[in-house]
Structure formats: C-alpha cells, structure tokens
Amino acid sequence: DGGITQSPKYLFRKEGQNVTLSCEQNLNHDAMYWYRQDPGQGLRLIYYSQIVNDFQKGDIAEGYSVSREKKESFPLTVTSAQKNPTAFYLCASSIKARLAGDNEQFFGPGTRLTVL
C-alpha cells in the first residue's frame, strides 16, 4: 500500500534534548512538508522540500532543522532551541505539479511530542 508513515506515534522529550521525528513516503512524491498543529489552531508550516537536497523554511522554522537526502525521507529534528515544542507534528507530501489538479497534499498519521 502506498502512503506516508510517521514514527514514533508518541514521543516524550526532556528539556534540553534534541529529538528527531521520522517521515517516509512511498508515493513517489517530489515535495514533502512538515506542519505543527496546536489545539484550536490551524496547521503551521515548519519546513518544506520540493526536491532532494533542497529545503526551505516555512513560517515557524526557528528551533527546527530538516534534511532531504532521499526522495522518500524527510526527517525533522526538534532542537533544544525550540521554546515550546509540545505539539502534534504532521508530515505531508505532494507530487510535482504539472497540471492544475496536482496540488493536493497528503498527510501522515502524525507524531505527538510532549516535553516533560
């Protein structure tokens, strides 16, 4: 089955620690995204990547880092510099737009990060 997987589902971090969230897709999608979701708020874009070895900051990139060494993988590291990291993190992917109908983003199941 094609899809997007995120791991772990739940993650607990002590203050001062860096943690890495995994995102893998087997949809052969070119673009991948990381969003953060807080209660009562919409999804906010952290980082996105349109091609391997290239990525751009989103609206709330401070305290986060990413890499895109393979088309299938886009891991997110939450660093100790992120002041309020407790949130629900969502990874998404989309194909490279060639036609008007190719813009949908498809989401993984999410990782809930809690800072202890």
Next chain:
Amino acid sequence: EDQVTQSPEALRLQEGESSSLNCSYTVSGLRGLFWYRQDPGKGPEFLFTLYSAGEEKEKERLKATLTKKESFLHITAPKPEDSATYLCAVQESGSARQLTFGSGTQLTVLP
C-alpha cells in the same frame, strides 16, 4: 498575507439535520482551495480541491462550493460518523505549493 477564517468554530447537529460550514479567504490570487477532514489524533484526510469560482464537488453527503471570497462545505443529512474537524486551506498562485490553513470547524453529529 494570506488569511483563512473558518466558521463556526464548533457545530452540533442532530442526525439528519443538514447544515453548512464556511471558509472565508483572502489571497492575491487563488491557485486552489482544499478541504480536509481530521479525526482526533489523526492526520488530515483529503476531501476536495476547488480551483475557480462556481466550481462544485460532491462526495457522499458532502458538497463543496467556491466563490471569489469563500467556500462552503454543505453536509446533507449527516450521520454520527461525519463527526470530525473539517479544515480548509488555500494555495496562492506562485506559492511553491504552500498551503495556508484555517483553524477548522469541529462538527459533532448526535444520534
């Protein structure tokens, strides 16, 4: 700056009671408007994409419509399994496929 506002924040319906959810948006040029359904603790599930004013799309009890300033998600004769948070997102022309999301409408359908 893109703005997406969804209303109401929460909606409770009786089973079979039809209603509509609203998504108002402000963008300099709309490339697409997207509707997603999100169940608690899960990732959003794609429902519809609308591209131009006057466009409509349907899926089971859901129908999405688009004008130049807003989109409506009409729910006809809802069932309890339609309970979820419905998210709206817009993509601006030339935005490298970035989406701006509204905060969602939490729908509860009572049996």
